Amino acid sequence: GENVEQHPSTLSVQEGDSAVIKCTYSDSASNYFPWYKQELGKGPQLIIDIRSNVGEKKDQRIAVTLNKTAKHFSLHITETQPEDSAVYFCAAPRSSASKIIFGSGTRLSIRP
Amino acid sequence: GAGVSQSPSNKVTEKGKDVELRCDPISGHTALYWYRQSLGQGLEFLIYFQGNSAPDKSGLPSDRFSAERTGGSVSTLTIQRTQQEDSAVYLCASSLQTSGGSYEQYFGPGTRLTVT
Numbered sequence: 581g582e583n584v585e586q587h588p589s590t591l592s593v594q595e596g597d598s599a600v601i602k603c604t605y606s607d608s609a610s611n612y613f614p615w616y617k618q619e620l621g622k623g624p625q626l627i628i629d630i631r632s633n634v635g636e637k638k639d640q641r642i643a644v645t646l647n648k649t650a651k652h653f654s655l656h657i658t659e660t661q662p663e664d665s666a667v668y669f670c671a672a673p674r675s676s677a678s679k680i681i682f683g684s685g686t687r688l689s690i691r692p
Numbered sequence: 693g694a695g696v697s698q699s700p701s702n703k704v705t706e707k708g709k710d711v712e713l714r715c716d717p718i719s720g721h722t723a724l725y726w727y728r729q730s731l732g733q734g735l736e737f738l739i740y741f742q743g744n745s746a747p748d749k750s751g752l753p754s755d756r757f758s759a760e761r762t763g764g765s766v767s768t769l770t771i772q773r774t775q776q777e778d779s780a781v782y783l784c785a786s787s788l789q790t791s792g793g794s795y796e797q798y799f800g801p802g803t804r805l806t807v808t
Contacts, residue, residue, distance in 0.1 A: 680797065
């Protein structure tokens with residue numbers, strides 16, 4: 581069956597430093613890997629996604645890398661700022677279906 | 693444009709009562725999902741509707757939980773005989789499924805359910 585594992589569960593970094601969150605998935609047919617950010621009291625919001633035909637995608641301070649052979653993908657946030665503090669979820673679709681399986685989440689805290 | 697809306701935003705109910713939670717997806721979105729999020733936890737998949745297909749109910753935790761989606765739009769999640777462990781935030785999301793595989797889910801703000 582499908583499974584998405586996410587690490588670490590909590591992460592604290594100094595403002596200005598980089599943060600990296602990693603996920604692994606089990607279904608080799610998965611071809612779409614989104615990352616969601618959830619701020620306190622709100623629903624998750626898509627911040628970046630990557631498809632299996634590329635290895636890396638960047639959007640300003642955020643980047644996602646994908647290693648299909650190893651079945652893992654990572655979120656990289658550079659020059660972290662206080663507003664980056666939130667819970668981040670990775671996800672992957674179950675093969676041949678649109679059902680998305682979410683990781684368990686990473687609570688990121690940015691220290692001033 | 694309008695996003696996904698959910699009502700009520702907060703619901704307090706007594707143990708044993710039935711509750712109904714409503715989700716209004718983004719107009720034109722064919723897929724609709726319900727998730728449950730306990731305090732400080734991840735997203736627990738409950739049920740998934742896609743167009744006119746039979747819903748994927750594989751995440752419903754017990755037969756006290758049910759959901760329907762009328763006319764391919766509004767959805768209602770019903771919890772019968774509520775228990776204290778049902779207390780959580782219930783999130784709804786909708787998605788515009790395309791042949792190219794657009795899976796972005798747009799989440800509502802959630803309904804916080806408290807069972808006393």
